[in-house]
Amino acid sequence: MSDRGLRIQALRSAVAGKEILKGIDLTVEPGRVHALMGPNGSGKSTLAFSLTGHPNYEILGGSATLDGADLLSMPVDQRAKAGLFLSFQYPAAIPGVSVANFLRSAKTAVAPDSMNPTAFRKLVFAKLDVLDMDTAFLGRYLNDGFSGGEKKRLEMLQMAILAPKYAVLDETDSGLDVDALRAVGDSIKAMRAEESGRDTGFLIITHYPRILEHVHADVVHIMMDGRIVTSGGPELAERIEREGYDRLREELVGIAA
Amino acid sequence: MTACLTPARPTLPTDRFWQLDYNKLELPVSLGSSFTLDLPAAAQAQGVIFCGLGEAQRQHPDLLALGLRSSINDDESRFTQLASKDAESGFFCYVPAGVRLAAPLELQIDRAWAGRGVVVLGPDAHAEIIETITAESSETFLCELTEMVLGERAQLRYTSVQTCGPSLRAFFTRRAIVAADAQLHLASAEIGAQSVQSYGDAILRAPGARADISVLAFASQQRYLDLGNDLHHAAPQTTSTTLVKAAAIESGRGRYYGNIRIDAHAHGADATLRDDTLLLSPQAHIDSVPALEIAANDVKAFHGATVGSVDDEQRFYAMSRGLSRAAAERMITLGFFEPVIARFPNEVVREFLRDQLNTRVG
Numbered sequence: 001m002s003d004r005g006l007r008i009q010a011l012r013s014a015v016a017g018k019e020i021l022k023g024i025d026l027t028v029e030p031g032r033v034h035a036l037m038g039p040n041g042s043g044k045s046t047l048a049f050s051l052t053g054h055p056n057y058e059i060l061g062g063s064a065t066l067d068g069a070d071l072l073s074m075p076v077d078q079r080a081k082a083g084l085f086l087s088f089q090y091p092a093a094i095p096g097v098s099v100a101n102f103l104r105s106a107k108t109a110v111a112p113d114s115m116n117p118t119a120f121r122k123l124v125f126a127k128l129d130v131l132d133m134d135t136a137f138l139g140r141y142l143n144d145g146f147s148g149g150e151k152k153r154l155e156m157l158q159m160a161i162l163a164p165k166y167a168v169l170d171e172t173d174s175g176l177d178v179d180a181l182r183a184v185g186d187s188i189k190a191m192r193a194e195e196s197g198r199d200t201g202f203l204i205i206t207h208y209p210r211i212l213e214h215v216h217a218d219v220v221h222i223m224m225d226g227r228i229v230t231s232g233g234p235e236l237a238e239r240i241e242r243e244g245y246d247r248l249r250e251e252l253v254g255i256a257a
Numbered sequence: 258m259t260a261c262l263t264p265a266r267p268t269l270p271t272d273r274f275w276q277l278d279y280n281k282l283e284l285p286v287s288l289g290s291s292f293t294l295d296l297p298a299a300a301q302a303q304g305v306i307f308c309g310l311g312e313a314q315r316q317h318p319d320l321l322a323l324g325l326r327s328s329i330n331d332d333e334s335r336f337t338q339l340a341s342k343d344a345e346s347g348f349f350c351y352v353p354a355g356v357r358l359a360a361p362l363e364l365q366i367d368r369a370w371a372g373r374g375v376v377v378l379g380p381d382a383h384a385e386i387i388e389t390i391t392a393e394s395s396e397t398f399l400c401e402l403t404e405m406v407l408g409e410r411a412q413l414r415y416t417s418v419q420t421c422g423p424s425l426r427a428f429f430t431r432r433a434i435v436a437a438d439a440q441l442h443l444a445s446a447e448i449g450a451q452s453v454q455s456y457g458d459a460i461l462r463a464p465g466a467r468a469d470i471s472v473l474a475f476a477s478q479q480r481y482l483d484l485g486n487d488l489h490h491a492a493p494q495t496t497s498t499t500l501v502k503a504a505a506i507e508s509g510r511g512r513y514y515g516n517i518r519i520d521a522h523a524h525g526a527d528a529t530l531r532d533d534t535l536l537l538s539p540q541a542h543i544d545s546v547p548a549l550e551i552a553a554n555d556v557k558a559f560h561g562a563t564v565g566s567v568d569d570e571q572r573f574y575a576m577s578r579g580l581s582r583a584a585a586e587r588m589i590t591l592g593f594f595e596p597v598i599a600r601f602p603n604e605v606v607r608e609f610l611r612d613q614l615n616t617r618v619g
Contacts, residue, residue, distance in 0.1 A: 052577050055569065080579035092574040096592025102578070105588060109579030141592070158578065 003068035011062035022226035028201040038223035083165030087155040093143035100138040127160040149180040173211035185214025209237040264487035293365040311345030324375040346372030354379030361385040374403035378411035385414040393422035405433035421450040437463035444471040458487040461495035470499040471600040476509030485514040490526040501532035502597040505541035512544040521552035
């Protein structure tokens with residue numbers, strides 16, 4: 001099946017009339033981990049929102065397919081049902097809606113008749129354990145008054161429960177302390193170790209290479225000014241760690257010149 | 258005294274809103290066929306009275322006099338006039354001093370009518386009344402005035418749930434006089450009817466008196482809501498909390514008038530009033546009119562109001578997890594109502610409200 005994968009081709013998109021993505025080509029294969037790195041403002045989050053279908057992001061050209069299905073023509077909820085998951089950098093709070101209620105509604109939406117209430121509860125409790133979260137979490141209102149770390153853990157909990165085919169993590173590591181970062185890493189590892197997550201492809205968007213100490217990336221892409229400027233193996237992330245983005249930028253400009 | 262008890266609400270251009278010709282209004286059907294009162298044998302054995310107004314006048318005139326016209330005069334408005342026209346139309350509830358009812362008293366109104374309700378709790382009495390109003394009649398109206406009198410340290414939880422048919426016009430005024438250290442919880446849900454006027458007032462008359470008011474209201478299609486609460490702190494160290502959650506979809510319209518009054522000698526009064534409005538369509542509209550009349554210095558009074566629509570980021574977030582647009586909006590709307598639903602005293606009522614809203618929203 002040659003069309004398997006989250007395939008992004010020549011994708012261009014704009015926010016408030018300003019072109020941010022200027023032609024992105026990237027394919028995340030099933031079961032592989034891609035890291036997308038870049039300085040602030042390079043367009044990383046724009047890519048995440050463009051794939052997910054946020055109404056403020058206008059697609060100007062190019063394509064994105066999920067295992068062959070045209071993502072860009074689908075409403076937001078259909079993309080989730082097709083198997084796409086976005087871990088939000090700043091997830092919205094929905095007061096009055098409990099975490100348990102939200103998890104159940106989401107799972108029922110993406111996988112109707114997938115499991116009975118007892119099996120669902122077992123699943124939720126098991127995933128809570130991996131993330132070192134208390135069951136009292138389930139009764140709280142969604143992201144309402146959550147700390148930054150709690151919000152990120154809840155994103156990881158949803159990812160583990162929804163078991164998407166492709167997961168885009170938008171700076172899930174930013175603002176996390178060491179323990180929370182490890183919990184996020186463990187959660188991804190635990191998911192990949194299971195039958196349901198073995199084929200999940202990950203696109204981990206990050207500013208810092210720190211998360212990659214917890215999750216091994218097969219491919220690292222560097223994004224600048226709305227384009228992927230270079231791709232490589234984990235050594236590319238190590239280089240960014242040592243030298244920062246400016247050195248790479250100078251080098252690339254030098255090549256272009 | 259009467260002037261002080263009657264809240265000074267701005268009057269609506271009533272005839273236009275209610276589309277009624279008052280001169281042609283006939284009293285609806287009589288009490289007997291509109292009402293179901295449920296008085297458990299155990300409560301009866303404790304001296305609790307729960308009966309029609311006519312019976313109360315004949316058999317318990319002295320007890321009835323403790324509550325009847327204690328805070329609502331016959332001529333306060335056109336609706337009070339109508340509700341007072343038939344002296345026998347209404348209900349009476351009396352809970353003797355010290356009696357604590359184990360189960361709620363239930364009152365069902367399933368036909369259009371006009372009448373008065375009177376609830377009297379003796380000192381230290383505890384009671385819960387659950388009123389369900391489900392009249393389906395068309396081209397007619399329902400008008401209820403209920404006065405409550407709570408003795409010292411009494412506790413009354415009064416819940417009304419109105420799910421009338423879409424052509425009925427309904428008018429409710431409920432007002433309580435709360436004595437020292439007594440507690441009132443007045444919870445009302447206005448979910449049906451073509452137009453609803455629903456006022457819930459408390460007069461905190463002695464130190465330690467407390468009122469908690471909870472209002473859930475939902476307007477759809479061409480419906481109109483006129484909601485009001487008047488919290489009158491007439492004594493020191495009195496407390497009130499009011500939470501109002503109103504939503505409108507389609508061309509639903511309405512207004513909320515919330516008033517906190519604190520008299521000059523009511524030192525240490527503590528009043529909180531919050532009303533939140535959710536508009537689910539561009540045509541929906543609800544005005545919120547807050548008012549504070551504070552004559553004392555050392556009091557706490559808070560009045561907060563919000564008006565909003567379903568937040569784009571909330572909707573996007575829910576949809577990104579696979580919920581359809583309609584399901585996302587329904588979930589967010591139910592979440593909007595949940596804090597007020599959680600204040601309703603009875604779990605059966607809370608579940609009923611969640612079910613009702615789930616089927617009516619979106």
